[in-house]
Amino acid sequence: MDGDTSGVEGDNWNTDDELEIDNFSLSSNSSLTLPNGEALACSGEASSSAGSSNSKLIDHFIGMGFSEKMVAKAIQENGKENTDSILETLLTYSALESSPHGQQHIDSDHCSLECEGSFLDDFSDIDSFSDEEITNPVSDEEGKLSSLVKMGYTMDEASIAIERCGLDSSLVELTDFITAAQMAKVADVHFPLEDKPIPNHSFKKRKHFDYEMWKRKKQRGLEKRLLHDDDEEIIRLPNPMIGFGVPNDLCQTIHRTLPEAAIGPPFFYYENVALAPKGVWTTISRFLYDVEPEFVDSKYFCAAARKRGYVHNLPIEDRFPLVPLPPSTISEAFPLTKKWWPSWDPRTKLNCLQTCVGSAKLTERIRKAIEDYDGEPPQHVQKYVLDECRKWNLVWVGRNKVAPLEPDEVEKLLGFPTNHTRGGGISRTDRFKSLGNSFQVDTVAYHLSVLKAMFPNGINLLSLFSGIGGAEVALHRLGIPLKNVVSVEISEVNRNIVRSWWEQTNQRGNLIDLPDVQQLNGDRLEELMGSFGGFDLVVGGSPCNNLAGSNRLHRDGLEGKESSLFYDFFRILDLVKCIMNKTQ
DNA sequence: AGTAGTATGACGATCAAG
DNA sequence: CTTGATCGTCATACTACT
Known part of the structure; x- marks a missing residue:
């Protein structure tokens, strides 16, 4: 997709429930940050983990040398019964944490335990909180974003808050806005509580905590360099990069067992560049229900290399390639x-x-x-x-x-019909740009081919960051009928390309295109899904701008301006999952 | 002269593999 | 160690029009 995703217009928010938040006073935080409010806001699991009954368990793990924050998160994820899996999670975290990029992502997760104590601390010094203290932000906005993320909010929440409150609003105002948004969301029965624990608002304490954490991590990072790094949980790229198998591969008898939480419906399929900065794929995998990424180089499918990672919950048996096979040299x-x-x-x-x-x-x-x-x-x-x-x-x-x-x-190499991106007022430059950002259709189709036998009557597809419609073309070329396709793509030229392809291929289904993933909320999804009964497949390749090696200037990792839209993929997938489970 | 779209070159770092 | 690959961004000059 195209880089510019910042065009969030306030007018379009009128139907969103978040708008109601405007009625909250941004400066009065007292009523929103009371412990009562938190208990009300948190799911049962989240709030119980903050209770005193767990303190022994927590102490047990803290005694083993893990941080309080980690322990809380691990208990929250595994439940307090299963001490074995808690320990395993903790070991994973501590391994992740020692990676230079991975460490910040630990922070970006939420933890309700820090809610303990010091609610009555005054916030008077909060405005003196200097962003530069922790990060080295390029701009004011990025600094605030980064601070909010470090405080436990999602990139999504943080950026929306800044959009709505304005750049010059204080951190208190921003966090209040987010809290209010979450309060409003709680009223929405479809909000996936278990994945969005309400962050605490003991600002002073958290700030302090995070700073200490940061210092500790920095220290540990230094120590780590002196030690072996054999227990690193960094995901390694396979060599040869053939994922769980490519056509003509002799040893195609790989089996895998998916984590329970990853199993559909819906099926999902996420794509991004394989050669991302260290720790990025660990984070992506962790968010996408701990599914192991499948790294594949498209040079095994066509005459051009394309090293990509795919995280999906599709079966991997009985795949078949598109025919005719494309030229291989x-x-x-x-x-x-x-x-x-x-x-x-x-x-x-x-x-x-x-x-x-x-x-x-x-x-x-x-x-x-x-x-x-x-x-x-x-x-x-x-x-x-x-x-x-x-x-x-x-x-x-x-x-x-x-x-x-x-x-x-390029169209031919990537598996698109000739002239797929041609005409309709699209410049040559834009064609290269859109094509360069696209899927390699044969590669993706090979992975999606297993759906053909499962959905002989066609599928409902949610396509995020659709670009020029790589997923749609792949499914169509596989002969899988497209019933209802919701395609979200920021670039108008790309939407035109997909729309035009849709009409030219005599699709019988229904194509709904939307411009912005950030504005796709639970209500809209519920409305869409209600009309045709849910999605069978959610596909998306979120922006790689800040991950790709060619980017000299802003290779900022997953928290980068564009690449952080990954979290919207997760948010929306999780919403779909939640709604699907509810209606089953 | 102004304007919008297009073409060009300068801009290294990171990470994996040999 | 060296070699090689990498869904990119920006300012500026240029072009084809009004």
């Missing part, structure tokens, strides 16, 4: 290049298709560099040319002539 995909391909260019597969392509000037420079020599150019020229060709995915189109791929060639 560059020369098969583009036969005309064979004639001009020099023997000293060993490439048979293209690298990852990106959002930008090489310039005409660059190909000109390359031509001139080779032209000076009669036969084979010297080593250093070969090296230069090959480096540029690999970096920009250039192919040989004439004597001494290289060129970037054309948009229709």
Whole structure:
């Protein structure tokens, strides 16, 4: 999808229940932060974990060297009965925590235990709370966002609060807003309480706690470097990157057992770049019900590499590939290049298709560099040319002539129909951008193929961050009828592409497109699902802007401006799950 | 001259694999 | 250790129009 997701317009919120929050006074926090209010707000499980009956259990684990916050979260997740799984969770957390990127995500989870005590602490010094104390924010907004996340709120909640309250509002105002929103949500029967424990509002204490935590983690990180890191829970990429199997793979007898919480309905399928900063996939996996990601390189499906991670709860037996099988090498995909391909260019597969392509000037420079020599150019020229060709995915189109791929060639490689992104007022630049952000259809279709036997009459699909409709095209090419498709995509050109494809392929189903995942709330989902009886599949690849290696400027990880929309994928999936369970 | 859309090049770090 | 890959962003110059 496109990068700009910040266009939240207040007008569109009129139907949202959150709007009612405006009626709350932002400055008066007393009534909202009373322990009574918390007890009312928390689910049974969450509030009981804060009770005194657990103190022995907590002390037990604290005695083992785990932090109070961790123990509370682990108990909350596993229940107080199952001490074994609590211990296992704690061990996992402590491993995660020692990773440089993983540590901040522990903080981003909620914990109701910190509610204990000091409710009556005054907040008078809260405004002196300096963001820079903990993080090094680039802007005021990011600083506030980051602070809120560290205080235990979701990225989603934090950004909405800033949108609604304004950038110059204090942290107290922002946290009050979120609390009020959560209060309002509690009234909504469909709000998944167990996954959104109400954060406490003992600001002073939490601030202090977090700061101490941060110092401790920093310290531990230093210690860690001196020790072995063999117990790191960092997810490793498989080599070869074939996930749970690719077509023509001989050993396809892999079985897996999904965690209980991950089992559908609905089925879900999440995608993002495999080479994300350390700890990102651990966090993604943890949020998506602890499902182990499947890392696959699309070079096993087509002539271009595309290293991606997929988290899904689909069966992995009896998969089958799309037919016809796409060309597997560059020369098969583009036969005309064979004639001009020099023997000293060993490439048979293209690298990852990106959002930008090489310039005409660059190909000109390359031509001139080779032209000076009669036969084979010297080593250093070969090296230069090959480096540029690999970096920009250039192919040989004439004597001494290289060129970037054309948009229709990229469409072909990615498994889309030719001219899928063409016309309708879409520029060449935008085509490359949309295609570069898309799925490789054959790869995704292989994973989704198991649905065909299960849903002979078709499926209802929720497609988040749809882009140019990679999931829709994959399902269609598999011959799985699309009954109702709700497609959420911020970019208007992309929505037009999907709409136009939908009409051209004579779909019998119903396509509903929405612009913004952030505005898709429980009410709207319930309304949509009520009309056709729930979703069979939720698909989405959230923005990779802040995860991708090509991003020199803002590779900020999952908390980055765009990539944090992952949490909206989780939020919405969890809402769908909740509603589905309720109506069954 | 103003404007909107387009093309170009400068901008390294991170992480895995050999 | 070195090599290689990587769903990118930004300011600026350029182009094709009014």
